[in-house]
Amino acid sequence: MSQQTSQEKTQKPLWALAYGTVVTMDAQRRVIPEGAVVVSGTDIVAVGPASEVLPRYPEADVLDVRDHLVIPGLINAHTHVPMSILRGLVDDQRLDVWLLGYMMPIEREFVDPEFVRWGTLLSCLEMIRGGITTFCDMYYFEDQVATAAAEAGMRAICGQTILKFPSPDAQSYDESLAYARDFIQKWKGHELITPAVAPHAPYTATDDMMRQCLELALEFDVPVHIHLSETRKEVEDNYRERGLPPILWAETLDLFRARVIAAHCVHIEEREMRVLAGHRAGVAHNPTSNLKLASGVAPVVQMRKAGIAVGIGTDGPASNNDQDLFEEMRLAALLPKGMLGDPTALPAQEAFAMATIEGARALHLDHIIGSLEPGKRADIVVLAWDGPHAWPHHQVDEHNVYSHLVYTAHAGDVRHVWINGRQVLRDGEVLTVDVERVYAETQQIAERIGQFLQKREASLLDKLLAIGGLERSETFEIQVKARITNPAHIEQVLQNDPDIEIVKHTVRQQYDTYFLFNGRRHGIIRYREDNVIRTTEERGALAPLDVEPIYTLTLLGPTHEREYGNSIILSRSRFTAPAVYSLRFYREYFQPTQVREVVKWRNRYRIRYKGVDFAVNIDKLSKPAQEISFLEIKSRTWSQEDALRKAGLATELLEKFGIRPEALVRGEYVDLAD
Numbered sequence: 001m002s003q004q005t006s007q008e009k010t011q012k013p014l015w016a017l018a019y020g021t022v023v024t025m026d027a028q029r030r031v032i033p034e035g036a037v038v039v040s041g042t043d044i045v046a047v048g049p050a051s052e053v054l055p056r057y058p059e060a061d062v063l064d065v066r067d068h069l070v071i072p073g074l075i076n077a078h079t080h081v082p083m084s085i086l087r088g089l090v091d092d093q094r095l096d097v098w099l100l101g102y103m104m105p106i107e108r109e110f111v112d113p114e115f116v117r118w119g120t121l122l123s124c125l126e127m128i129r130g131g132i133t134t135f136c137d138m139y140y141f142e143d144q145v146a147t148a149a150a151e152a153g154m155r156a157i158c159g160q161t162i163l164k165f166p167s168p169d170a171q172s173y174d175e176s177l178a179y180a181r182d183f184i185q186k187w188k189g190h191e192l193i194t195p196a197v198a199p200h201a202p203y204t205a206t207d208d209m210m211r212q213c214l215e216l217a218l219e220f221d222v223p224v225h226i227h228l229s230e231t232r233k234e235v236e237d238n239y240r241e242r243g244l245p246p247i248l249w250a251e252t253l254d255l256f257r258a259r260v261i262a263a264h265c266v267h268i269e270e271r272e273m274r275v276l277a278g279h280r281a282g283v284a285h286n287p288t289s290n291l292k293l294a295s296g297v298a299p300v301v302q303m304r305k306a307g308i309a310v311g312i313g314t315d316g317p318a319s320n321n322d323q324d325l326f327e328e329m330r331l332a333a334l335l336p337k338g339m340l341g342d343p344t345a346l347p348a349q350e351a352f353a354m355a356t357i358e359g360a361r362a363l364h365l366d367h368i369i370g371s372l373e374p375g376k377r378a379d380i381v382v383l384a385w386d387g388p389h390a391w392p393h394h395q396v397d398e399h400n401v402y403s404h405l406v407y408t409a410h411a412g413d414v415r416h417v418w419i420n421g422r423q424v425l426r427d428g429e430v431l432t433v434d435v436e437r438v439y440a441e442t443q444q445i446a447e448r449i450g451q452f453l454q455k456r457e458a459s460l461l462d463k464l465l466a467i468g469g470l471e472r473s474e475t476f477e478i479q480v481k482a483r484i485t486n487p488a489h490i491e492q493v494l495q496n497d498p499d500i501e502i503v504k505h506t507v508r509q510q511y512d513t514y515f516l517f518n519g520r521r522h523g524i525i526r527y528r529e530d531n532v533i534r535t536t537e538e539r540g541a542l543a544p545l546d547v548e549p550i551y552t553l554t555l556l557g558p559t560h561e562r563e564y565g566n567s568i569i570l571s572r573s574r575f576t577a578p579a580v581y582s583l584r585f586y587r588e589y590f591q592p593t594q595v596r597e598v599v600k601w602r603n604r605y606r607i608r609y610k611g612v613d614f615a616v617n618i619d620k621l622s623k624p625a626q627e628i629s630f631l632e633i634k635s636r637t638w639s640q641e642d643a644l645r646k647a648g649l650a651t652e653l654l655e656k657f658g659i660r661p662e663a664l665v666r667g668e669y670v671d672l673a674d
């Protein structure tokens with residue numbers, strides 16, 4: 001051996017896996033019993049029967065893996081790796097409650113570079129142990145994801161998330177795009193990391209934002225990673241707002257000029273499949289996540305028939321809750337059988353292809369990974385092929401091995417993993433990540449999140465604030481309520497008393513839904529649909545009004561601050577916000593122990609009495625039905641002294657209206673309902 005070759009040998013170690021069954025996933029789908037894979041440095045240099053290949057590389061270090069399977073590293077085509085920290089925190093909720101009520105508020109509070117780093121390392125540990133060698137990510141602080149993945153020795157496409165609204169790492173999408181530009185410049189050309197631009201989804205994007213994402217991707221020739229057509233609602237909203245389904249809309253923006261990786265595509269039309277196929281866009285199918293969030297089942301068989309490369313993803317560990325590609329492969333193979341009533345719909349070999357070579361095609365990385373072939377990077381997994389679940393070994397034809405891989409094998413069978421020629425798992429032990437440290441750091445963050453959530457769940461105000469649209473501000477109000485038998489008399493006084501000026505009169509129908517909780521100390525939430533039927537301008541006559549109902553959400557303060565004479569009370573903190581989500585959303589989010597409904601007609605007078613503004617409501621309840629009507633007098637106040645003065649004026653008004661003390665009532669209308 002010459003000096004030159006021996007130096008070559010120290011620079012590029014030459015080694016071989018031999019005598020195991022090699023599942024190549026090459027174009028011929030060769031399965032080689034007693035095969036060998038020879039690796040030099042980062043690359044595979046030879047694959048074939050051990051008896052033919054090994055003699056050509058006498059200097060190679062040989063690792064005997066007989067009774068094992070040698071397969072290409074598995075490819076997780078879509079995930080959000082730092083979300084491993086949120087695994088198991090909130091489950092069994094509808095997508096909006098899960099995302100808007102929990103994930104996003106928690107992310108706003110906790111996602112920072114440390115969270116992303118430790119969450120990524122935890123996911124890398126899990127994925128390496130499960131035979132995943134490449135993942136395609138989308139998250140915030142993606143530079144931290146890339147750094148941690150490279151440290152763990154994993155191959156990754158790292159997509160920096162771009163949203164039209166503020167995110168944990170940016171106040172605006174301009175800021176996200178600037179971050180993405182720096183991030184791409186830093187990582188472009190790295191041997192393991194492919195930086196990418198990740199506009200989150202059509203419903204979190206503007207046209208302009210999408211165009212800028214596209215320009216950035218084209219300028220640096222990096223992929224675009226995006227969620228497309230995940231839910232029926234997303235598609236319906238897109239039709240309503242843009243007149244097109246999401247994928248056709250993306251086409252009008254020329255998005256597919258870039259190398260696109262589209263996650264989900266659950267609700268997708270045939271003409272959209274043709275667009276994806278024509279532009280060679282890849283699709284990431286996420287069976288568990290789509291089932292768990294009840295989004296549906298992607299038409300994988302049809303998409304593959306249309307010529308689309310479909311890979312398999314786990315999606316983020318908060319909606320799965322693991323990153324186990326064996327489980328996903330199995331579901332990918334089983335779901336079309338059940339959905340189409342056809343056991344031949346997606347054979348095991350095809351499901352395994354989706355997790356390897358097809359996944360590589362979907363990620364536009366099939367020139368370097370996805371199969372065991374000379375010239376490709378050495379991303380190799382060695383799987384135990386023993387134990388009761390793996391016995392016996394039928395070798396009637398090659399289908400037997402795919403049946404084992406898809407229907408029987410599990411992540412726990414993975415013994416050794418190499419990525420880019422570097423061993424990252426040996427005998428089930430991850431070599432590149434400090435396991436104990438990752439457990440300790442992520443547990444610490446989990447405990448902080450737990451404290452935050454426990455505190456938030458115990459306070460209706462904090463829960464209300466968490467979903468946004470509400471400013472924390474204190475308001476005080478004096479109010480008094482009375483039963484009245486003759487509402488016409490009150491209206492006469494309002495119209496005729498020289499000291500009372502009617503500023504505005506409206507007639508409303510109000511549908512109130514109250515959420516009650518065990519004990520009243522936390523307060524009550526009221527969801528109101530307020531229909532203004534008729535209104536007056538200044539001193540004018542009532543005129544019909546055709547306006548949309550107004551929806552509000554109000555936290556009725558838990559305590560009465562103090563009580564004056566005549567049952568006049570000073571209440572505190574009645575927080576009100578526009579109700580932007582559905583009643584169903586709030587019911588599932590707040591989980592009240594009781595729900596009560598009150599429906600009433602309200603004559604609402606805004607008056608000025610001795611220079612002070614009051615609201616005078618004359619209410620007639622139709623649910624629960626009440627024979628009599630109610631009078632309410634209310635006024636905003638800011639100080640104890642002001643409250644005292646206004647309580648005095650309210651007493652004067654009660655006298656003017658002829659209200660006797662025994663007619664005064666305390667409490668809310670909700671107390672009348674059962």
Ligand SMILES: [Zn+2]
Nearest residue numbers: 227263315316
């Ligand atoms: Zn996702």
